[in-house]
Amino acid sequence: MTDRAIGVVGAGTMGLSIAQLVAQSGSEVVIRDIDEDILNGASSEIETGLHEAAERGYLEDADSVFDRVHTTTDLDTLAAEANFVIEAATEDIDVKQAIFEELDDSFDDDVVLGTNTSALSITEIASAVDNPERVVGIHFFNPPTKMELVELISGYKTDDGMLEEARQFVTEIGGGAEVLTRKR
Numbered sequence: 001m002t003d004r005a006i007g008v009v010g011a012g013t014m015g016l017s018i019a020q021l022v023a024q025s026g027s028e029v030v031i032r033d034i035d036e037d038i039l040n041g042a043s044s045e046i047e048t049g050l051h052e053a054a055e056r057g058y059l060e061d062a063d064s065v066f067d068r069v070h071t072t073t074d075l076d077t078l079a080a081e082a083n084f085v086i087e088a089a090t091e092d093i094d095v096k097q098a099i100f101e102e103l104d105d106s107f108d109d110d111v112v113l114g115t116n117t118s119a120l121s122i123t124e125i126a127s128a129v130d131n132p133e134r135v136v137g138i139h140f141f142n143p144p145t146k147m148e149l150v151e152l153i154s155g156y157k158t159d160d161g162m163l164e165e166a167r168q169f170v171t172e173i174g175g176g177a178e179v180l181t182r183k184r
Helices: 013-024 036-055 062-066 075-081 093-106 122-126 160-173
Strands: 005-009 028-032 069-072 085-087 113-115 135-140 149-154 178-183
Touching: 005 013, 005 075, 013 028, 013 036, 013 062, 013 069, 013 135, 013 160, 028 036, 028 075, 036 062, 036 069, 069 075, 075 093, 085 093, 093 113, 093 122, 122 135, 135 160, 149 160
Parallel strands: 005 028, 005 085, 028 069, 085 113, 113 135, 149 178
Antiparallel strands: 135 149
């Protein structure tokens, strides 16, 4: 799964921390949010976090890691650059379903659509897409850059291959020394 661009939808606390973890793992990451000011703030926080990690000896070159972080307000740009997506928007089922409708229309059917929900039903979120088999819960514990635990949650229609692709992604970025799996 190398050379993969990861898309993160939502530039709040969890989205920017997931994006930082992805960049630290060596992958390109594209953060999409609807507000340019939020994206600028997220970029600044990621850059600061990377420099702090470098000062503590956790990585060698914060600037080269930061070069892997890209932002956009445009869904078409996200779809053109990313081939694996994690939504990290607010914990509101209506918001998440609206985002997944957009993602479903923009990405090919073989792209995993992940959600970082901690409490909402994956099956209910997946009901907003034409191919619910590709929707997977990828719940990072906060903060993802420090917590080596990720919970994978399948919906009742999630394809085993998509779940395995999510597990491989989590393992490769170092976000899951421990990966829990359940169905919801």
